[in-house]
Amino acid sequence: MTNRQEKPKILIIEDTPEHIHILIECLHEEFSITAATDGGRAWQFLQDHIKPDLILLDVIMPGLDGYEICKKLKADARTRDIPVIFMSALIEEQDERRGLEIGGVDYISKPLRPALVRARIRNQLELKRHRDHLEEVVKERTRELLLTQDAAILGLGILAEFRDTETGMHIRRTQSYVGLLARHLQKTPKYASLFTDETLHLLIQSSPLHDIGKVGIPDSILRKPSALTREEFQCIKQHTLYGRDVLQRIEATMQDNAASAFLRFAKEIAYTHHECWDGSGYHGMKGEEIPLSGRLMAVADVYDALTSKRAYKEAFTHDEALRIMTKGDGRTHPDHFDPDILQSFIELNESFRDISKRYQD
Numbered sequence: 001m002t003n004r005q006e007k008p009k010i011l012i013i014e015d016t017p018e019h020i021h022i023l024i025e026c027l028h029e030e031f032s033i034t035a036a037t038d039g040g041r042a043w044q045f046l047q048d049h050i051k052p053d054l055i056l057l058d059v060i061m062p063g064l065d066g067y068e069i070c071k072k073l074k075a076d077a078r079t080r081d082i083p084v085i086f087m088s089a090l091i092e093e094q095d096e097r098r099g100l101e102i103g104g105v106d107y108i109s110k111p112l113r114p115a116l117v118r119a120r121i122r123n124q125l126e127l128k129r130h131r132d133h134l135e136e137v138v139k140e141r142t143r144e145l146l147l148t149q150d151a152a153i154l155g156l157g158i159l160a161e162f163r164d165t166e167t168g169m170h171i172r173r174t175q176s177y178v179g180l181l182a183r184h185l186q187k188t189p190k191y192a193s194l195f196t197d198e199t200l201h202l203l204i205q206s207s208p209l210h211d212i213g214k215v216g217i218p219d220s221i222l223r224k225p226s227a228l229t230r231e232e233f234q235c236i237k238q239h240t241l242y243g244r245d246v247l248q249r250i251e252a253t254m255q256d257n258a259a260s261a262f263l264r265f266a267k268e269i270a271y272t273h274h275e276c277w278d279g280s281g282y283h284g285m286k287g288e289e290i291p292l293s294g295r296l297m298a299v300a301d302v303y304d305a306l307t308s309k310r311a312y313k314e315a316f317t318h319d320e321a322l323r324i325m326t327k328g329d330g331r332t333h334p335d336h337f338d339p340d341i342l343q344s345f346i347e348l349n350e351s352f353r354d355i356s357k358r359y360q361d
């Protein structure tokens, strides 16, 4: 019962063979037709085949009636957007209202008049084409906006980093490490509910801003080739406060704008990425008091600091960094890190090595 593929596909759900025959007669030249004589068969067809462009649905049928079938179609994300036209011999106003309320787009009365049926179908297909086109345009614009936003965030982070290492690669590496750890934790039962795909995206998107507060630290301290004095160290610590405060000010100007959701993570990360699990970090936060975003960035940031050359030190190899983070070296200690995240880091360490090579300074 199927014609050429390029024709719009119509699924007829109708229990009376004569009515199916009439519909095929009047539609087969213009449309590709499939018919099912009850809801169960129609449902099976929709699971197994390419979805139709439109459904003609008889209201009165044994078993599931047209209304019940329509409800089922509209409740399923895969079939929700297929236009449904009801067909019925007895149309009262309340029937029409009910059909339209549950998601039907039109009502055709029986006996069926071929020219009218074709015209109604053409109208609905044309409307759907416009709607689909509009959705595509909106999706494309949204994608462009998100890309622009990501680029602006990355740019801001790199600008702050230019004061320090001048390459911008630290931002790219730490962003990749955070993504790697978060995706790994997302697969575990303990963290699955904490990382929806959306929070994961926001976390990764906002991580380049973790050191944005460094723009407030003098070059003489930021680029000092020797050990910092106590006062200088106190000054460096301020970058977590500057970062948090500037992001808070941006957030305040955006009010409740949903687009500012990522700023919540950015603020958390900026303020807490130097906290230690054992409480020995910049602001003395401890354990789960430290937001998960900050705990993730702490592991990413320390690994990156160890494996990068700095004004005051040479780069450690990957194996040396792995040993220092898991065994300690008097300065860095495994107790500094959330044990779950440190365990993920150990399991993923080869991937960390790959990323550090891919984005070399």
Ligand SMILES: [Fe+2]
Pocket (backbone or CB within 6 Å): 210, 211, 239, 273, 274
């Ligand atoms: Fe930092």
